[in-house]
Amino acid sequence: MIRFILRRILVTIPVLFGIVFLVFALARLVPGDPCRAVLGERATDAVCDDFIVRYGLDQPIPIQFGKYLEQLAAGDLGDSIKHSQPVTELLIERLPTTVELTIMAMLLAIAVGVPLGLVSAYRHNSPIDVGTMMFANFGVSMPVFVLGLLLAFLFAIVFKDTPFSLPPSGRLSSGVTIQPLAEVWGLDDLSGPPRGFLDFVSGLYIFSGLISGQWGGAADAFRHLILPAVALGTIPMAIIARITRSSLLEVLGLDYVRTARAKGLSERAVVLRHAARNALLPVVTIVGLQLGALLSGAVLTETVFNLAGVGRSLFEAISGRDYVVIQGFTLLIAVSYVTINLIVDVSYGFLDPRIRP
Amino acid sequence: MTAGQPLPASASDALLADTVVAIRPASLWRDTVGSVLRQRSAIVGVTILGFLLFVAIFAPLIATHDPYQGLLGKEEGVTQRAAPCIHLLGCPTDEPQHLFGTDGNFRDVFSRVVYGARTSLAIGFAAIGFAIIVGTTIGSLAGYVGGWIDNVLMRLMDIVLAFPSLLLAIAIVTAIGSSLINALFAIGIVSVPIYARVARASVLATKESDYVTASRALGETGAGILVRRIMPNSLTPLIVQGTLGIGGAVLEIAALAFVGVAGDISNPEWGSIIGLERNQLFNAPHIILAPGIAITLTVLGFNLLGDGLRDALDPRLNR
Numbered sequence: 001m002i003r004f005i006l007r008r009i010l011v012t013i014p015v016l017f018g019i020v021f022l023v024f025a026l027a028r029l030v031p032g033d034p035c036r037a038v039l040g041e042r043a044t045d046a047v048c049d050d051f052i053v054r055y056g057l058d059q060p061i062p063i064q065f066g067k068y069l070e071q072l073a074a075g076d077l078g079d080s081i082k083h084s085q086p087v088t089e090l091l092i093e094r095l096p097t098t099v100e101l102t103i104m105a106m107l108l109a110i111a112v113g114v115p116l117g118l119v120s121a122y123r124h125n126s127p128i129d130v131g132t133m134m135f136a137n138f139g140v141s142m143p144v145f146v147l148g149l150l151l152a153f154l155f156a157i158v159f160k161d162t163p164f165s166l167p168p169s170g171r172l173s174s175g176v177t178i179q180p181l182a183e184v185w186g187l188d189d190l191s192g193p194p195r196g197f198l199d200f201v202s203g204l205y206i207f208s209g210l211i212s213g214q215w216g217g218a219a220d221a222f223r224h225l226i227l228p229a230v231a232l233g234t235i236p237m238a239i240i241a242r243i244t245r246s247s248l249l250e251v252l253g254l255d256y257v258r259t260a261r262a263k264g265l266s267e268r269a270v271v272l273r274h275a276a277r278n279a280l281l282p283v284v285t286i287v288g289l290q291l292g293a294l295l296s297g298a299v300l301t302e303t304v305f306n307l308a309g310v311g312r313s314l315f316e317a318i319s320g321r322d323y324v325v326i327q328g329f330t331l332l333i334a335v336s337y338v339t340i341n342l343i344v345d346v347s348y349g350f351l352d353p354r355i356r357p
Numbered sequence: 358m359t360a361g362q363p364l365p366a367s368a369s370d371a372l373l374a375d376t377v378v379a380i381r382p383a384s385l386w387r388d389t390v391g392s393v394l395r396q397r398s399a400i401v402g403v404t405i406l407g408f409l410l411f412v413a414i415f416a417p418l419i420a421t422h423d424p425y426q427g428l429l430g431k432e433e434g435v436t437q438r439a440a441p442c443i444h445l446l447g448c449p450t451d452e453p454q455h456l457f458g459t460d461g462n463f464r465d466v467f468s469r470v471v472y473g474a475r476t477s478l479a480i481g482f483a484a485i486g487f488a489i490i491v492g493t494t495i496g497s498l499a500g501y502v503g504g505w506i507d508n509v510l511m512r513l514m515d516i517v518l519a520f521p522s523l524l525l526a527i528a529i530v531t532a533i534g535s536s537l538i539n540a541l542f543a544i545g546i547v548s549v550p551i552y553a554r555v556a557r558a559s560v561l562a563t564k565e566s567d568y569v570t571a572s573r574a575l576g577e578t579g580a581g582i583l584v585r586r587i588m589p590n591s592l593t594p595l596i597v598q599g600t601l602g603i604g605g606a607v608l609e610i611a612a613l614a615f616v617g618v619a620g621d622i623s624n625p626e627w628g629s630i631i632g633l634e635r636n637q638l639f640n641a642p643h644i645i646l647a648p649g650i651a652i653t654l655t656v657l658g659f660n661l662l663g664d665g666l667r668d669a670l671d672p673r674l675n676r
Contacts, residue, residue, distance in 0.1 A: 018516035026528050137398075141656035143608055143628075145615050146649035149635060153642050296523035300612055304635070314524065315616060318531045330528065334519045 005346050012342055019334045020072070024065055026330075027323040055081065055323075068327075077328035082320055087328035090313065092196050095332075096203025097171065097309035101301065102294045104225050105233035110287065113237040114280070117244025121279075122271060124249060132241060139238030144297045148231035148304035155227060167224050169306035171205060178205050178217040185212070228305045232297045236290040243286050248279035281352055288344030292337040392669040399665025405658030413474040421456065422465035424472040424625040428453075429463040437463055438634075438641040457647040461634055462623070470647050472625035477655060480541050480610045481603040487545035489599055492552025497591065499553070500560030501583050511557065514550035522547040523612055530613060536620035540613045544606050555598050559591035597667045604659030611652050627652050 035048040043051075052058050056067060071078060077087035116136075120129035152168035159165045167173065180202040182188050182195065190198060202208045206225070209218025251257065252275055260270045299311035310329055317325035393399045412419055422428065428435045432453050441458040442448040457466035499510040517525070529543035563569060564587060572586050613619040614628030615635075622629045627648035634644040 014512055015515045015519060018512065019519050022516055026532055137657060137660060138653065141604070141608075141660055142653045143611055143615075143649070143656075145612065145635075146631065146645070146652060149631070149638050149645050150649065153638055153645075157639055157642075292521060296521035299523060299527070300615065303616060311524075315527065318527055319618075321531075326528070330520070330524065333521060333524065337521065338519050 001349065004349055008342060008345055012338055015338060016335065019338070020069070020331060021065070023327050023330045023334065024068055027326045028061065028064075072331075077331070078324040080317075080322055080325045082317070082322045082325070087325055088196070090325065091310070091328065091332065092200050093203065094308055094310050094313045096200055096205075097307050098295075098298050098302070098311060100204050100206060101225065101228055101232060101298060101307065101309060102291065104229035105294060105297075106236065106287065106291060108229055108233040109237035109240055109290070113240030114244050114283065116237075117241040117283075118248055118271075118276060118279075120241070121245040121248035121252065129245075132245070136238040136241050139234045142234070143300075144231055144235065145300045145304050147234055148228070148301055151227045151231055152304070166227050168227060171221060171224050171307060172217070173220050173224075176217055176220045178202070178209050178214055178221065179212070181208050181212055184214075228301050228307065231304070232294060232301045235297065236287075236294065239290060240283060240286060244279065244283055247282045248275060251275045251279040281348070284347060284351060285344055288340050291340050295333050295337070389666070389669050393662075393665045396665045396668060398661045399669070402658045402661030402663075402665060405654055406662060409474050409478065409655055409658065412471055413478050416471050416475055420465075420468035420471045421454075422468040424464065424469045425623065427463040428459065428465065435459060435463050437461060438637060438644065440641070441643055458641070458643045460630070460641075460644050461637065466630070466644055466647055469625040469630055470627065470651050473627040473630065473648060473651060474655075476537070476624065476626045477607050477610060477652070480537065480544070481606040481655075481659075484541045484544040484606045484610070485548060485599050485602045487542070488548035488602065489552050489595060491545070492549040493556040493588075493591070493595065495549065496553035496556030496558075497560045497583060497588060500557035501564060501579070501587065507557075510553070514553050517547065518550045520547075523609060526609060526613060527616065527618055530618045535618045537624065537626070538620075540610060540619040543613070544609045547609075548602055548606065551598060551602065552595060555594045556591050559594055560587050563587050563590045593670045597663055597670060600659055600663035600666055604656040604663065607652065607655050607659070 035051045036043055039047065039051065056064055059067070075088075077091070079086050080090055083090060116132045120126075120132040123129055155164060155166040156168035172178070180199065182190060182198050182202065187195075187198065205221035206218050209215070209221060248271075252271075257270060257275050260274045261267075265274070295311065298309060299315050301307070302309040302312035303315070310333065314326065314329040314333075316322075317329065393403075429437075434451065435453050437459065438461055439452075439455060439459045442452050442455050444450050444454050448454070455465050455467065457470060460466050460469070495510050495514070499507040520528075525547050526540070526543040529546060530539050533539050533542070560583075569582060569586050572582055577586070610619065610626070611628030611631075614622070614624075614626045615632040617629075617632055619626065619629065622633055630648045631645050634641065638645055
């Protein structure tokens, strides 16, 4: 098992290196004068020369790449050109929004998708099954941004002043704040990576609100996250429901299920304890793959619901040619994608003994 | 086999030939069409796509207005972001008729949505066509040659797959310049690995078969074997994946246009129409609803047809 994991990790290394190179190359490929793109058309030559030297853009590309690797090894993602702020700091500010959104969307997708899939497989061809599959077909076909806008219209306009009304933008209502954990716990003089981690956790509003007893703030943050999470979670929900259904259908036809029935087990035990356990294996893979895909959806969701997350920041960095931010954020996303895949593969090895060599 | 020499078996051969003709030889295509059309969902998919194709081809005849032209000063009584007005359904006849209303530039939304079908279908087909050609070449080469070439090519594909597809597409479009054609290429490029993997898998599955060994023994070249003996067998999964892929490409082009990196935002493209007016959601939801439904229907059509093809072509699912 350890050899299996080690081999899987070793295969990942060249891929990670390729990602770093591709990210670096793409950022350099952006056409146009980086200086004037960032500082505006009227920047003087002297200012631009200084700019080019400061960001090392006058060096040959291989040297720039070498320096970039060196910097990465030291855990430094560089300083944002536009925000004149370290990219790591920007990440600590923006990443929690996306993490919170993605987790909520995925939990929702699993909590609704798996039961729907199980029921529609068990009641194969019943109205529930047909209805679920129709919903799943529509769910995967509707663009995230259309669904998001429609939800916003429905819950913020049509249901306005009813108990169903939900906020269509931002993370908190105006006037509501969530005190950072460092302040709440009197750790203000903490610094370095522990402080960074603490600030990151503080940015997860629902979580930090709950652990520090700021109930009102946590509830408000939760209400703000419902619509974005539904918009983002619908596609994975539909995919999970479909996979669960077809997988359980396949397993229910196997001999060992017949054996379980023949020895007089209750229907409940047969389906949930014997069949569903095996049927949910492919679902694990799909959940992992979809977690990565959610990051694509996050760009759109964050745009629609006006959330300053990683996706939105990355898109702004790309339009504003902020190389350093593009590199740092894309790298983070790609690396977490690869890591998720690694975890899925390894956990699959644990769950399914046949995979193990 | 010698000509003109009657063989004892020829009589029974002729008889056999007659029977075969009477049964009509089963062809993959006829079987496929038959079993696709036996499925309700596939029929719905084909119907939707047929309708969309019709709209796309005859767009100039169906559209009621010029999709690019603002109507301010050109049409009596036109208002900005007017709600849909259909005279037959009781809209006062002194107001100009606009089936889906007008947008912020006094353009007819119906005509823009109709022309949008052209853009989406053309880009969807072209992007996936590009991805299939490049992906199949890479994948079958990797699978057939094997060794380090296989390793290098497939790791390259892994790298592309390591990026969320939409983000990579946005990055590519920004790098090579924002236009519809570049958006097409970006979507094509990010889809290549899927087809490379599918093609490689089917090459690996067939390259050790007896009939491949046989044609190698008969002296066929490597390229000949790959193109004539192996590739036809990878067609099935590629067609299924491609059909589903076009649906995905339509979603992606709409998303790129929505965030504004697919060239001129005044193009009649569904995503652009929504992106341009998204801040008007609260006073003119119809401008978002109409193209939104159009995108959903198109993707739904391709998904239903793709699922139908998969069920029809996958021999393991034959019942």
